[in-house]
Amino acid sequence: MRLNRRVSGAACAIVMACAGAAHAGPPAICVPFECADETAIPMGEGTYETARGFSQQRAINTAFETLYASKDVLTHMETIRRLAIYLRGSEPAAQRVIAQLLERAAEAEADDEPDVDRGMAWFDAGYFSGALSHAGVDLGWKAGSSQGVRGLAWLERAAEAREGDPAVHFAAAILAHPAMRQSKRDLYEQHMRAALEGAAPGSLLRRNIEAHLAHWDESAAELLASR
Numbered sequence: 001m002r003l004n005r006r007v008s009g010a011a012c013a014i015v016m017a018c019a020g021a022a023h024a025g026p027p028a029i030c031v032p033f034e035c036a037d038e039t040a041i042p043m044g045e046g047t048y049e050t051a052r053g054f055s056q057q058r059a060i061n062t063a064f065e066t067l068y069a070s071k072d073v074l075t076h077m078e079t080i081r082r083l084a085i086y087l088r089g090s091e092p093a094a095q096r097v098i099a100q101l102l103e104r105a106a107e108a109e110a111d112d113e114p115d116v117d118r119g120m121a122w123f124d125a126g127y128f129s130g131a132l133s134h135a136g137v138d139l140g141w142k143a144g145s146s147q148g149v150r151g152l153a154w155l156e157r158a159a160e161a162r163e164g165d166p167a168v169h170f171a172a173a174i175l176a177h178p179a180m181r182q183s184k185r186d187l188y189e190q191h192m193r194a195a196l197e198g199a200a201p202g203s204l205l206r207r208n209i210e211a212h213l214a215h216w217d218e219s220a221a222e223l224l225a226s227r
Contacts, residue, residue: 119161126154166198
């Protein structure tokens with residue numbers, strides 16, 4: 001298996017580079033997700049360009065509308081990916097969003113909401129924190145960190161609540177990707193295998209996993225054979 005480049009989460013400019021170079025850019029930002037529901041945040045002409053005239057605040061408001069309406073994990077991942085691009089370089093706005101997501105998760109716990117809904121609330125907080133890290137946004141604290149990966153603790157909580165949802169494992173693998181943290185190869189493989197083993201052949205999730213693996217010159221067969 002080949003991972004030709006490693007990326008610093010602080011290098012925001014690299015996000016723009018992945019539009020034209022294979023293996024460049026942070027994994028949570030570089031490859032768009034195919035999702036079941038519409039992600040209403042518009043992008044510019046390039047995958048990594050924001051839409052002209054669409055403000056950060058509109059992106060935040062639109063993101064929350066989508067996150068509240070959709071139950072599809074992949075839709076949440078693509079919505080958060082786009083929002084992280086809009087918020088790079090704007091730590092105060094990112095802090096406000098993470099606070100709102102954590103408040104939502106706390107309310108879900110306090111109200112004893114169904115496991116799947118509590119899990120989704122923790123997922124959004126965790127994946128947003130990790131995506132911001134990949135985009136080079138410094139929150140000033142290790143939001144939801146586990147094993148050195150920002151956001152992973154909250155994704156682990158989400159996976160537990162959602163009974164090991166393979167899509168959550170896919171998200172965890174992306175945040176732990178060794179292109180960002182060389183020492184996390186084992187953690188990445190653990191979550192990616194769990195995602196592959198739970199994703200039905202030909203499913204939307206399986207297509208997304210295979211697209212991300214192909215971007216890094218990997219394959220499902222290689223990964224499953226490397227136990």
